[in-house]
Amino acid sequence: MNEMQSLRQWAIGAALGLTLSQIPFGATSAYAANEPLQQALTQQGLVGSQGLLPVEEFYQLRNEKLAWQSESAVQALVAALNTLENDGLNPADYRADRLMGAFQSSQNAGESTQAAFDIQATRALLLALDHLERGKVNPRDVEPNWDVARPERRYSLLRVAHAVDDQDLERAFTLARPASSEYEQLREALSQYRHIATLGSAPYLGSREESLRPGDVDDDVTTLRQRLTLWGETGLLSADSSAYPMIGVQVARGDKRVFDAELEAAVKRFQRRHQLKEDGVVGEQTRLALNAPAASRVDQLRVNLERARWIGPMQASEPRVWVDIAGFQLHYIRPSGQQWNARVVVGSPHRETPIIHSSISHLTINPSWTIPPTIMREDVLPRVRQNTDYLSQNNMQVINMAGAQLDPAEVDWQRPGGVMLRQVAGSSNPLGRVVVRFPNNDMIYLHDTPAQGLFQRDQRALSSGCVRVEGVREFAQMLLQDSGSRYQLSSLLNSGGSDRNVNLPQRIPVALHYLTAWPNAEGEVEFRSDIYRRDASLLAALQRSV
Structure with missing residues (x-):
């Protein structure tokens, strides 16, 4: 080989090397093939997968470079997964308690085991992102008559890949969380009520024949102050820390057995946050809300954080x-x-x-108003059977399926068949x-x-x-x-x-x-009655392991 040929081959090799070095982050290339990773993806059924989690796409964006092969990277992932408790999710669902041990075991094994661990860690991250964005529970599994399609992935997987490289997993989670002030206010409330749950319990306010009212002087008023202080009101207790040692010393003037104007205002604020009549009077419903365990409010917030994830972009x-x-x-x-x-x-x-x-x-x-079948069957027909004048008294017409008007006297109201009732327009x-x-x-x-x-x-x-x-x-x-x-x-x-x-x-x-828990215009989270009894089934679904 002469000198000119050697120089030509060197130039070609240098150009090829420069080209490979300039393949951008996120591009795929035959030169970047990672055989152990490909084998692990194939074994786990993730090649060309159209499933829930975009594992293969994540590695394609990284040129098939493994993501979790340093202790610091895995520590950052575990730390981030543990913060999901602040979203009402369970870090154990994402193997936060097992990943470090699995990583350490993989490092003493071969490349195939290391690739398999890497996929395990990536799946944990992507599952967490999916749950943050769309909810852990499929709403159709727990909500009757749910008729809203679950959204497709909206966050940028490329930006997630960059966040992984920077070991900034909180940035990745922020990409997936609902971008709404309401969601953040629910998260803050969850943290607050979890803290309240660690304080122990103030004395419960006992049942009474008479409601507690402004102006009353009673030992129960002191208990009322203690319960309200537990729920975040300040300045209602005396400087005597023995009154309620779990809560720090708070100075306020006057006899704590007196239901004064300051206490009345605090009761009204509590009632407003709990969808109660805002009258400053402590009746049975207000007493029950005051006595609610803090843990039940934590569960209520977790359930509604999940609902907020279902709602997603509608808020924006x-x-x-x-x-x-x-x-x-x-x-x-x-x-x-x-x-x-x-x-x-x-x-x-x-x-x-x-x-x-x-x-x-x-x-x-x-x-x-064409009366719906359920209302006609359960409400109207029993009244018509008792008195057919009910129809004329309420401006109701009897019509057939084609809309033609019928004579009520000619209908067998015990077996009315396909007739319908229509109430004509008017003030009633x-x-x-x-x-x-x-x-x-x-x-x-x-x-x-x-x-x-x-x-x-x-x-x-x-x-x-x-x-x-x-x-x-x-x-x-x-x-x-x-x-x-x-x-x-x-x-x-x-x-x-x-x-x-x-x-x-x-x-x-x-x-x-x-x-059943949602921020009002002032940013205060309101707790509502679970009128349809839906919270328990959703909480149970949230608590199931995945």
């Missing part, structure tokens, strides 16, 4: 209509960012309002003057009501499933305006006729969700 889309079923509230975030709030009446425990994600499509003005119609409609499989809608007094009740799980909205006419006018409609609601209401449908030029997202 604007404008939107949000029906907080257990909170008996509707919130409408308008395109301007202004928020409109209203009280609502939701389905009773026997006729639950379902979880729905949809978009408001149209309004019905001066609606008639249960739907009122306006219905807000959106596509869903349960025939649920938002509507007006003549029974306005129900909005003054504290517990408003009273309907047959649909949602009655206080101030619905103002709400409907905002929907028309914000969607670009040329119509004014007042003109539509006065135009006469019934069942007029008015389409919104631009649909507005709507979501109905069931949340």
Whole structure:
């Protein structure tokens, strides 16, 4: 070989080496093949897998470079997995208690064992990310009538791979967590209530024939101060630490047996956070809430952190209509960012309002009401059988499946067959003057009501499933305006006729969700009654090992 040929071969080799060195992070290449890793992926059925976790894709982004082959990298992963307790998840589900031992064992074995461990650690990370983003529990397994598709992965796997290289796993978790202030406020509350649970318990407030009221002087008032202090109120106890040693010394003036104005204000704050009548009087419901074990509030927060993960990006889309079923509230975030709030009446425990994600499509003005089969069978037919005048007294028409009106006297009400009942439009119609409609499989809608007094009740799980909205006419006018409609609601209401449908030029997202702990506008987490008894089954599912 002459000198010129040698120089030519050297140049080709140098160019090839430079090319290989410039393969970017995240690119795949035949030159980067890792045979032990490929064998381990194949053995575990992860090659070309369309399964839940993108393990193969993760290694492709790393040019098949192993990720967990130093003690510091595994320590960083274990430390990060242990922080998932702050999200209400169990670190043991991700082998946080076993990974370091498995790593140390793998280091004394061959390349195949090391690759298998690396995949195990990667799967733990990716499973944690999936649970943070979409929830550990599939909502269809525990929620009746769940009709919302689970979202696809939204976080960047490439950014996760970079975070792994930087040993900054918290950055990776932040990519996956719901990006909402509500989720962070629930996490903070979980930490707070876990701390409260470690303090022991204040004396319980005993049952009484008479409620505790402002102005009372009683030993139970001292106990009330101790319970409220446990739940985070300050300045209610004397400087005598023996009053409640678990809580630090707090100085306040006056006789602690006196139910004074300061204590009344603290009781009202507690009642507001627990969906109780905000009157400053400690009756039976307030007493039960005060005596709740801190551990039960921890469980309640864990359950609702999971629900927040199910909700995911819906929290960030604007404008939107949000029906907080257990909170008996509707919130409408308008395109301007202004928020409109209203009280609502939701389905009773026997006729639950379902979880729905949809978009408001149209309004019905001066609606008639075709009575749903369940209500007709359970509520109306027994009354009609007793007195057929019930139909005329309530402006109800009897119709067949084609919509033709029938004579009630010709119907066998013991076996009515395929007849339906329709209540004509008017002031006594249960739907009122306006219905807000959106596509869903349960025939649920938002509507007006003549029974306005129900909005003054504290517990408003009273309907047959649909949602009655206080101030619905103002709400409907905002929907028309914000969607670009040329119509004014007042003109539509006065135009006469019934069942007029008015389409919104631009649909507005709507979501109905069931949340028994959720932050209010001030950022305080409110605890609600579990009116549909759903928390226990979700908590049990969360506690199952994966």
